[in-house]
Amino acid sequence: MKPIHANLLLAAAVMLALAGCASKKPAAGDGAAIEERGASSGSATDGKSSGAGKDDVVSRSLGDDGDGSGDVAGAPSARQIFFDLDQYTVKPEYQGVVQATADFLKSKPKVRVIIQGNTDERGSREYNLSLGQKRAEAVRKALGVLGIGEDRIESVSFGEEKPMSECHDESCWAKNRRADIVYQAR
Amino acid sequence: MLTTLRRLALLAGFLLLLLLPGLFVSAHAEALNVEIVGAGANQIPVAIAPLASEPLLPESVTAVINADLARSGLFRLIDASAISPRPAELAQLNIAEWRGQGADAMLIGRVNAAANGKWEIQVRLVDLAGNRQLLGQSFVVEPRQLRATAHRIADLIFERLTGIPGVFGTRIAYITRLGKRFELMVADADGYNPRAVFTSTEPIISPRWSPDGGRIAYVSFERKKPVVVVQTLNTGDRRVVADFKGSNSAPAWSPDGQRLAVVLTRDGSSQIHLMPVAGGEPQRLMKTTPANDTEPAFSPDGRLLYFTSDRGGGPQIYRMPVAGGNAERLTFEGDYNVSPRPSPDGKSIVFVQRYAGRFRIVTQDLGNRQVLPVTDGPVDESPSYAPNGQLVLFSRMQGGRGELAAASVDGRVRQRLTLPSGDAREPAWGPAGQ
Secondary structure, eight states: OOOOTTHHHHHHHHHHHHHTTTTSOOOOSSSOOOBOOBOOHHHHHHOTTTSOSSOOOOEEOOOOSOOSTTOSTTOOSOOEEEOOTTOOSOOGGGHHHHHHHHHHHHHOTTEEEEEEEEOOSOSOHHHHHHHHHHHHHHHHHHHHHTTOOGGGEEEEEEETSSOSSOSSSHHHHHHHSEEEEEEEEO | OOHHHHHHHHTTTOOOOOOOSSOBSSTTSOBOEEEEEOOOSSOEEEEEOOOBTGGGSSSOHHHHHHHHHHHTSSEEEEOOTTOSSOOOSGGGOOHHHHHHTTOSEEEEEEEEEOGGGOEEEEEEEEETTTTEEEEEEEEEEOGGGHHHHHHHHHHHHHHHHHSSOOOTTOEEEEEEEETTEEEEEEEETTSOSOEEEEEESSOEEEEEEOTTSSEEEEEEOTTSSOEEEEEETTTOOEEEEEOOSSOEEEEEEOTTSSEEEEEEOTTSSOEEEEEETTOOOOEESOSSOOSOEEEEEEOTTSSEEEEEEOTTSSOEEEEEETTOOOOEEOOOSSSOEEEEEEOTTSSEEEEEEEETTEEEEEEEETTTOOEEESOOOSBEEEEEEOTTSSEEEEEEEETTEEEEEEEETTSSSEEEEEOSSSEEEEEEEOOSOO
């Protein structure tokens, strides 16, 4: 049978209409009793508390194609900090990136940065979101040590949702365990 | 004791009521392929007789009932399509003949034209061994309600013969991704009527049904960071309920539908907060911990929150009173236990465990604390219970793509659902009685 789009609201509506009957006991025993079950058109379309009585409406986000990077003239080009497996500290080799970021922010008081933390794809999406946040926070704290105030930095996480590289082995995973620095002109 | 019920006792593990003969990804997209692994060795033999005057209907009700019961894996359908004349009353049924065909129970009934273009569907479920009616009901419905009425009847049959409520009439939500296109999908539990209710060029994760089934909370990256959105299904109305500094994620509904638990990072680490669904200032649940706490889920009685925390090093599952108090660690096996969801009866949790390098779905009995595997991985995620607690819906990686699957809680019967292209992930089973 071909699925029919409009069936959703009908199906949902009748479920709503019938839902109130769910707790009633069906006619029992040897009798040939038939319970009357009305599904009034009113209850089939008002949809209120179940929210399923009307057609579900599609919402749409058009998103924002720019990633915000490169918008600030003169900003340092090194904007990525990579992390080891299960590690959430900024390695010494990236101290130069942090220093350059801090220096630029000090020279441009109206510029702020978003630090976007990322993880590889293994494990729970929500738990990875919290791990990406740890990476972003590590960079935020490193900038804080260099005198950049919290009001100029927002650390957020993309978890495993925005991989730089999409495959399923360590060569990709290493690229995806990172924090990106995104400059924003205020 | 009924023959059917006695047989049923043998089947206690074989509950596969779902699902999804063809889970369509969007209104125009291709069907998922369904592969069933395992089946009940002892299925209840049932005959579904076509209803008297059923050809008058625009679509067959008994065909849907047959399909629901067959897919469950719990029933053996005895073909009664050629029965003539079609019995509508117990007295008209040749019980000996159908017992001879091996049926334990049989559905009979009739269709009558009712006022205002509606139809009356009368059904009776007969215990052939006991020569008695188990169920007799009449539904007066509009033509467009026939399919849902069929699911309702299948649920009643299921409950009558197994003692467990059916889930044929429920819905599921999940996320699909094709390239840069992400869609929040809602479909009937049998895979029909799939609808994209939100489409975005940015990722969507963590859909969670409101207890009444009317709204879905989820995490959207549409603001270049994760924010928590509550969307009302029948209007399409979307409200960003959590967009605080940092990341906002992991929504969970309180059972009364009044509050959300969400994870915010405005204090630095990931922390569980409670907030009114209508909006308002979130209250941090735990003041002292600097660890990461996430993936909250309310117990069915609303008193406890289950969650994942790395306070002990790696991620483990804990619970604590919503009103405040000490967190109790629940998982000790292995170094990676995440994504807890309590069962509808509150007696177990289902979660993801990394075991020998594989991510598998397991359950833990909250009484004796025993952990039992539902799946063996290697990359299984996002488990959620069916409203009757007998099945677990989850996602798995296969050939680098995500697909949905369902398993009986004992893991003996499994269905996997593969998309021809793109992938499906983050499934959530909707509530009963929508």
